[in-house]
Amino acid sequence: MRIAVLAGGRTPERDVSLRGGHRVVTALTQLGHNVWMVDPADVKLVEALRDRAPDLCWLALHGKEGEDGTVQRLLDLLEVPFTGTAAYECEIAFDKVLAKDALRRAGVATPDWVAIEGSALRDLGAGAALGAAAERVGLPCIVKPSRSGSALGVSSVERESDLAAAVMGALSFSEAAIIETKVLGIEVAASFVANPLDPLPLVEIVPKEGVYDYGARYTAGATDYYLPARLDPATADAVTHAAKRATAAIGSRDLARVDAIVDPGGNPYVLEVNVSPGMTETSLLPMAAHAAGLSFDRLCDRIIHAATERA
Amino acid sequence: MAEFSIDRFVDRYAARAASMTASEVRALFAVASRREVVSLAGGMPFVQALPNDEVVAVAHEVLTEMGDEALQYGGAQGLPGLRERLAMLMAEEGVVADPEDLVVTTGAQQALDLVGKIFIDPGDLIAVEAPAYVGALTAFGAYEPRYLPIEIDDDGMIVEQLEQALVRGERPKFVYTVPNFGNPAGVTMSQDRRRQLVSLCREASIPIIEDNPYGLLRFEGEPEPCLRTLDPDNVIYLGTVSKTFSPGVRVGWALAEPSVVQRLILAKEAADLCGSNLNMLITQRWFADDTRWRTALTGLVDTYRSRRDVMLEALGEHFPEDATWTHPNGGFYVWATLPAWVDSRGLLAAAVERRVAYVPGTAFYPDGRGADRLRLAFCYPTEDRIREGIARLGSLLLEEEQLYGTLRG
Numbered sequence A: 001m002r003i004a005v006l007a008g009g010r011t012p013e014r015d016v017s018l019r020g021g022h023r024v025v026t027a028l029t030q031l032g033h034n035v036w037m038v039d040p041a042d043v044k045l046v047e048a049l050r051d052r053a054p055d056l057c058w059l060a061l062h063g064k065e066g067e068d069g070t071v072q073r074l075l076d077l078l079e080v081p082f083t084g085t086a087a088y089e090c091e092i093a094f095d096k097v098l099a100k101d102a103l104r105r106a107g108v109a110t111p112d113w114v115a116i117e118g119s120a121l122r123d124l125g126a127g128a129a130l131g132a133a134a135e136r137v138g139l140p141c142i143v144k145p146s147r148s149g150s151a152l153g154v155s156s157v158e159r160e161s162d163l164a165a166a167v168m169g170a171l172s173f174s175e176a177a178i179i180e181t182k183v184l185g186i187e188v189a190a191s192f193v194a195n196p197l198d199p200l201p202l203v204e205i206v207p208k209e210g211v212y213d214y215g216a217r218y219t220a221g222a223t224d225y226y227l228p229a230r231l232d233p234a235t236a237d238a239v240t241h242a243a244k245r246a247t248a249a250i251g252s253r254d255l256a257r258v259d260a261i262v263d264p265g266g267n268p269y270v271l272e273v274n275v276s277p278g279m280t281e282t283s284l285l286p287m288a289a290h291a292a293g294l295s296f297d298r299l300c301d302r303i304i305h306a307a308t309e310r311a
Numbered sequence B: 001m002a003e004f005s006i007d008r009f010v011d012r013y014a015a016r017a018a019s020m021t022a023s024e025v026r027a028l029f030a031v032a033s034r035r036e037v038v039s040l041a042g043g044m045p046f047v048q049a050l051p052n053d054e055v056v057a058v059a060h061e062v063l064t065e066m067g068d069e070a071l072q073y074g075g076a077q078g079l080p081g082l083r084e085r086l087a088m089l090m091a092e093e094g095v096v097a098d099p100e101d102l103v104v105t106t107g108a109q110q111a112l113d114l115v116g117k118i119f120i121d122p123g124d125l126i127a128v129e130a131p132a133y134v135g136a137l138t139a140f141g142a143y144e145p146r147y148l149p150i151e152i153d154d155d156g157m158i159v160e161q162l163e164q165a166l167v168r169g170e171r172p173k174f175v176y177t178v179p180n181f182g183n184p185a186g187v188t189m190s191q192d193r194r195r196q197l198v199s200l201c202r203e204a205s206i207p208i209i210e211d212n213p214y215g216l217l218r219f220e221g222e223p224e225p226c227l228r229t230l231d232p233d234n235v236i237y238l239g240t241v242s243k244t245f246s247p248g249v250r251v252g253w254a255l256a257e258p259s260v261v262q263r264l265i266l267a268k269e270a271a272d273l274c275g276s277n278l279n280m281l282i283t284q285r286w287f288a289d290d291t292r293w294r295t296a297l298t299g300l301v302d303t304y305r306s307r308r309d310v311m312l313e314a315l316g317e318h319f320p321e322d323a324t325w326t327h328p329n330g331g332f333y334v335w336a337t338l339p340a341w342v343d344s345r346g347l348l349a350a351a352v353e354r355r356v357a358y359v360p361g362t363a364f365y366p367d368g369r370g371a372d373r374l375r376l377a378f379c380y381p382t383e384d385r386i387r388e389g390i391a392r393l394g395s396l397l398l399e400e401e402q403l404y405g406t407l408r409g
Helices: A014-030 A045-052 A070-078 A087-094 A096-105 A118-124 A126-137 A160-171 A214-218 A233-250 A284-291 A296-310 B015-019 B024-032 B052-065 B080-091 B107-119 B134-141 B159-167 B191-204 B258-272 B277-288 B290-318 B344-353 B383-407
Strands: A002-006 A034-038 A056-059 A113-117 A141-145 A155-157 A176-181 A186-193 A203-207 A223-226 A255-262 A268-274 B102-106 B125-130 B146-153 B175-177 B208-211 B235-240 B251-255 B333-337 B373-377
Touching (some): A002 A045, A034 A045, A045 A070, A087 A233, A096 A268, A113 A126, A118 B383, A141 A160, A160 B344, A233 A255, B024 B344, B107 B134, B107 B258, B191 B208
Parallel strands (some): A002 A034, A002 A056, B125 B146
Antiparallel strands (some): A113 A176, A141 A155, A203 A223, B235 B251
16 A cells, blocks of 8 residues: 655644654554655645545654644545544544543543633633632643643643743643643553544553653653553442543544543543553553554554444 | 653753753754744854955955965864964964974864863763853763863952862863953953963863953953963963854964874864865964954954943943943843742743843853853844843832742741
């Protein structure tokens, strides 16, 4: 098969995307496909795809344009099949304001939250409501951009006086910010592959410095991972079940990673559903696949299979 | 319940490798290096200004006339002919040097690493300017020192702070400074401070590492005496041709006492046997023609001066009133201070979105400070791009200020 791997792009996750993209290119080449990489930041995507007319696009892009439905809509227009979730569903998954709403409507537990739009602050004086927001979600809370990945622009706020700076920080990455109750507990990633989505073992995440931020994610050795997660079977089932319902609420396909926290009572809270999970050497989905006895090549094969069956 | 790691060497790495981490800022630079982004971040010399024909001619001469030597290993100290040229280059700034007291290094950056290697044991205290050159912090960092940060003002390092630390009983292994047009702040140490620093360190028997990459890039005013000139016995001087000629040839050097030089040579030999003869010979020949290198350097200085002027003018026009910045008389950098609520790391994402980049101030402090500072480099972008970049950054800062105002009610 002729496969174009789309990786790179213009977002802060460019490097992560390129690293994952290169691994995918190597794996797909070993599987016998005719594979090449396309970086939308370097070439005009439409021309590049028309020139070489791939049978399938593998989407290894992250962040805006790559996983918010933009590229997916363009590929629909060009009638090129692609791996992963469809355009509209990507748009919902990528925007935490919409995604959290979709989760709640589907009855999936997610930490309580308040969304603040940058425009509401600038034009409507919503800053005055910041105190009310803090009261609603309580302290400590997590402040994050509504549309960004890899924990960029995320901060943990202990005191109300630090809230304004945290919101400013989040708004540097996105037009809106989410202020979310900080649920304390065990961080877990639930990965899925194929259609219908097949759960892979849960990965437990224990960052050595306490926060699973950008550095902890992409520095080998900065985080301890437990595979399978150190949860009793009933709790692990509950997490997998909640995560599966979260992917259904969003409408994920082919592959997905759900980030969740399990509180001390064993209750899972879904933080987000990723439609384009990282594929680097320290990424969680390939790690979970590895633990399930699925090599990176075979993981890629299953994803290709899922995408082409649909097409 | 096995602990699982994707990196099978994770338990094998040395503790010093723990400080080498991925960061958000590095991730953003992957985007910032793109064409459409005006980068005020990188301190890249404007090598396009060099007369390419002449560089080609020099390289051609070296390979045709001394190919055997150019393509061979050399001694770890560096070629004697080059060391003579470098001694002459230092004489431009009043430093008297015996070529025997020089060791040629792979850029001054390697000299920093070698200095760290021969002086720093884990846990040793070293005094650095705050802010300090980030490359020195990373080079020294590999040897696991503790830092004694000494603040700077418009006259450079505030030597009284070092003095107070010594009175408190602190004994740094050495003091590291970039006294001329420092990186990142662009400020120059005044003559009084220089004399004060030199006599303080002499009395306390603390060597000074004087790193002088920008000294010959003076736009106006009279040069201050080098620390090495004021006290040749107690100052280890680091130089480079990266700014006066080319960073691509990777030629730097250390000038020190014979005993220090011996250790540096051994450390250099252990690290990479010797520098590149080809690059050393090209550099030697480049500086052999007095008119050639002076003309090229004058051209560079004129370009940098104009770019500095444009940046300062644009800052006055576009930056918020409560921002301040330094007025460098040479070098590559302006250092801006913003209101305390600004976090220049997060702001970089919004800046890159608007197609302009800078280096957040936190990179230059060993202790996490500097979030309200930016380093703005004027050396590489054209005047138009500098104007455009500062305008983009200025409008972003004004919007941030409004946003902050509404958040503060």
